[in-house]
């Protein structure tokens with residue numbers, strides 16, 4: 001009999017046009033569409049992965065980055081297990097807006113302690129020519145260091161660079177944080193880091 005599969009909710013946030021839908025599509029179906037349309041509201045897709053011998057179904061929520069869709073996306077933040085904060089390395093404004101995205105997520109997801117929530121930061125579109133790049137890897141790493149020491153990944157949905165790695169890192173970070181909570185609390189069962197998050201198991205028997 002196969003083991004249990006854990007369902008994990010992963011939300012992708014960032015300015016409109018940074019490549020959130022493209023990253024999700026690259027991760028789920030290994031495809032890239034250069035004519036990708038803006039997302040309206042939210043969309044989600046599932047992908048099964050195995051990490052360290054354990055099975056997970058990632059329910060990936062792709063949100064609309066444009067400001068006018070704020071009221072459509074924020075109701076879907078609650079219950080998230082981890083969050084990918086995304087900017088375009090060719091768009092410095094999208095980098096500056098990471099603070100806003102993190103704040104918006106913490107507020108609407110009702111997460112009290114931002115430092116104990118698994119955020120991974122993605123600088124997407126690293127395939128662009130050097131002269132189009134507006135944010136360096138060092139600048140991004142500094143931001144991450146100052147903001148909860150989030151892991152940083154330079155990705156390209158177009159050229160399939162670091163996409164699987166970034167999604168996997170988010171799950172690994174979640175598992176690591178949960179392990180720390182378990183060790184501190186002495187629990188032997190899996191405990192949820194956040195009270196608002198309910199862990200759903202489903203059996204692949």
Ligand SMILES: Nc1nc2c(ncn2[C@@H]2O[C@H](COP(=O)(O)OP(=O)(O)OP(=O)(O)O)[C@@H](O)[C@H]2O)c(=O)[nH]1
Pocket residue numbers: 014015016017018019020021022023033034035036037038039040063064065066124125126127128155156157158159
């Ligand atoms: N060069 C390059 N272009 C990309 C990459 N990822 C996405 N794009 C392009 O950037 C544009 C926007 O991509 P989307 O994936 O729709 O961006 P989004 O963040 O989902 O946008 P919203 O839905 O408006 O929030 C599209 O033209 C994509 O083809 C990448 O890694 N490299």
